[in-house]
Amino acid sequence: MNTLYFIAAHPDILRIDHLWVLPNLTKLCLNCNKIEVIEHIGMLTALKELNLSFNYITKIENLETLVNLEVLSLFGNRITRIENLETLDKLVILSIGNNLINVLDGIDRLRFVNSLKVLNLEGNPIAKLPDFPLSQYVTAILPQLNYYEYVFIKDEVREAAQKRFYRELREIEAKQEKEIHDRETEARELAEAERLASSFVEHLDRQQLYETMWRGDDDGRVLMLIGAPAQELAEDYEKDVYELTQKIYKLGLERFNERDADIKDFLSCLEEGRQEFQCLGQKHIEEFMQYRDKTFEEASVTLRELETCEENGPEHVQLCEAMDTTNAQFDDALNELWHNLMAQELHLHEAIEESTLNFEHRFTRLMSSFVEEAQLYFLQLRHVCEHFSDSITDAVSRFISTKLAQNDLDAVPQELRMCIDDRESLVNLVDAMKATHIARIEEREDRMATRSKEFISNYVEKLNKEEIERHRAKILEINSFMEMMRKAIANLPEEIHAELLSEQE
Numbered sequence: 001m002n003t004l005y006f007i008a009a010h011p012d013i014l015r016i017d018h019l020w021v022l023p024n025l026t027k028l029c030l031n032c033n034k035i036e037v038i039e040h041i042g043m044l045t046a047l048k049e050l051n052l053s054f055n056y057i058t059k060i061e062n063l064e065t066l067v068n069l070e071v072l073s074l075f076g077n078r079i080t081r082i083e084n085l086e087t088l089d090k091l092v093i094l095s096i097g098n099n100l101i102n103v104l105d106g107i108d109r110l111r112f113v114n115s116l117k118v119l120n121l122e123g124n125p126i127a128k129l130p131d132f133p134l135s136q137y138v139t140a141i142l143p144q145l146n147y148y149e150y151v152f153i154k155d156e157v158r159e160a161a162q163k164r165f166y167r168e169l170r171e172i173e174a175k176q177e178k179e180i181h182d183r184e185t186e187a188r189e190l191a192e193a194e195r196l197a198s199s200f201v202e203h204l205d206r207q208q209l210y211e212t213m214w215r216g217d218d219d220g221r222v223l224m225l226i227g228a229p230a231q232e233l234a235e236d237y238e239k240d241v242y243e244l245t246q247k248i249y250k251l252g253l254e255r256f257n258e259r260d261a262d263i264k265d266f267l268s269c270l271e272e273g274r275q276e277f278q279c280l281g282q283k284h285i286e287e288f289m290q291y292r293d294k295t296f297e298e299a300s301v302t303l304r305e306l307e308t309c310e311e312n313g314p315e316h317v318q319l320c321e322a323m324d325t326t327n328a329q330f331d332d333a334l335n336e337l338w339h340n341l342m343a344q345e346l347h348l349h350e351a352i353e354e355s356t357l358n359f360e361h362r363f364t365r366l367m368s369s370f371v372e373e374a375q376l377y378f379l380q381l382r383h384v385c386e387h388f389s390d391s392i393t394d395a396v397s398r399f400i401s402t403k404l405a406q407n408d409l410d411a412v413p414q415e416l417r418m419c420i421d422d423r424e425s426l427v428n429l430v431d432a433m434k435a436t437h438i439a440r441i442e443e444r445e446d447r448m449a450t451r452s453k454e455f456i457s458n459y460v461e462k463l464n465k466e467e468i469e470r471h472r473a474k475i476l477e478i479n480s481f482m483e484m485m486r487k488a489i490a491n492l493p494e495e496i497h498a499e500l501l502s503e504q505e
Contacts, residue, residue: 082106098123201252220433
């Protein structure tokens with residue numbers, strides 16, 4: 001179950017940081033501070049409410065991962081335009097009044113946030129434009145809204161607004177419809193291209209390989225000049241090549257599905273492992289935070305007594321010793337927490353490295369099996385090419401012999417007349433054609449083998465790089481947390497002193 005935290009405003013907060021220790025945070029309030037950039041909250045995926053009102057923020061950014069966010073308040077900042085909110089599928093309330101928004105661009109993008117019901121834009125320059133009713137414009141183009149500036153939108157008000165901005169609404173709707181269609185088309189095309197590329201059988205679903213075999217083949221073009229006999233052979237040749245490329249294509253898709261399922265299982269296991277260790281680490285931190293709260297409460301009492309007792313007196317010495325003991329115990333507890341967190345992190349890092357290595361070996365075997373099976377089809381393609389070469393040799397020979405017997409040498413194409421008295425010339429033409437076609441087949445075969453190997457190495461390299469970055473970031477987070485705790489207890493005497501002065505005033 002998610003734990004609800006509330007982080008109160010503090011006038012000295014300049015930036016958002018150190019929130020990794022609260023992965024289950026559902027409500028974050030950092031209003032009335034001096035924050036200039038929205039950052040370091042991407043890990044708070046459970047967050048439902050975010051209040052950053054009355055800060056110095058100039059741009060809406062880094063919110064893409066907050067997929068559960070329902071309430072976002074950016075009131076009283078320095079934001080100049082509405083942007084980067086389309087991924088917030090659960091956003092219900094958006095308050096962005098009293099900013100510096102002076103353009104309408106971006107408001108229409110909120111149409112893609114179907115969950116949005118409440119919007120506040122009051123106090124922005126666009127709300128003060130003469131002869132431009134912003135409330136009507138917003139009501140017209142955002143049909144999902146129920147409240148604008150916290151006032152319920154009645155049906156008659158919406159109808160009037162849509163009539164007032166009929167032309168703008170039609171343009172926005174047409175633009176949105178086209179964008180949705182283009183997005184869907186692009187997504188399908190990208191998904192299919194990615195699927196085929198990852199299957200290593202792109203450009204094998206139709207006649208692409210056969211067409212490349214003839215591309216730039218001047219020798220084959222000369223042999224085809226004999227007409228119908230060569231055309232019939234070429235049609236059979238094309239059919240045979242197509243059948244084999246289809247087998248390679250289907251094999252690639254089948255093996256892709258197997259590999260994709262294997263990858264998903266592997267990534268799922270990795271994520272489960274990370275989550276398990278995250279929960280263990282969070283448990284240690286929560287236990288420590290309870291100890292910290294208790295220690296700080298006791299230390300605050302001691303420090304208050306120190307402030308009021310006679311300096312260097314017996315009570316003062318006794319309280320100082322008690323405070324020294326508290327500091328030492330706190331430092332010991334902090335060191336124990338550091339060792340526990342670091343031991344867990346190192347164990348997780350080593351486990352992930354070992355799992356990735358085992359995955360690489362298993363994946364390499366799967367890929368090698370696929371390539372070997374595909375190579376059998378490429379071997380058959382070469383046999384088909386050789387059979388066509390033999391058949392075209394016989395067909396051209398018969399064609400020339402027939403024309404000789406008919407004493408009709410003029411019917412022999414000019415490019416083939418050198419073969420009339422020179423059999424070797426015909427053999428050379430056919431061999432050159434065959435070499436071109438087989439070269440294209442082998443290029444495609446080599447490409448498949450090379451890319452399959454590159455895919456393994458690149459994917460494993462990507463996994464290792466991500467793990468190294470995660471590991472380094474985790475160590476940095478742990479050390480940052482330790483430093484933050486040490487600073488907190490070190491600053492406690494000064495804070496207690498300031499509180500006492502404030503109470504006296």
